[in-house]
Amino acid sequence: MGYRGTGRSVREYVRPWRSQTTIALPPPPPPTVRQATGWFLRHPDTLDADEHQLLQTLTAACPALAALREHVRAFAQMMVQLTGEGLEQWMKRVQADDLPELHSFVTGLRRDFDAAKAGLTLPHSSGKVEGHVNRVKMLKRQMYGRANPDLLRKRV
Incomplete structure (x- = not known):
């Protein structure tokens, strides 16, 4: 707006007022659903200190x-270690808690329990076939249309 001075002179002029008042910083925003989901689904060792604290x-x-969190961690451990023998106990623990989202997941597992247990127990994978599909x-x-x-x- 026509001021011919420098930014430094403005900072020097304003400095006494800045030291007298403390500016309260706004609190950090709550985590988004995507962030929280990522924290739940990642291995705990891969979280940094801030993420672990927020979780x-x-x-x-x-x-x-x-x-x-405990149910997701237990299921992930079954997947990684191929210990599908504990699937039935895991499903009973989930049904005992009031978590409707996991209840629907368990219902889907019960529909084809043998295949789910085999997928969590056997070392075979259909990953290559799924990739080709x-x-x-x-x-x-x-x-399409060309x-x-x-x-x-x-x-192909």
């Missing part, structure tokens, strides 16, 4: 989240 605060504030679907989407099935077959 502890979050679970201390809500007992339902603390129970959810994903690639074929991607090629099909790319070529060519006939012969060209799609060549690209």
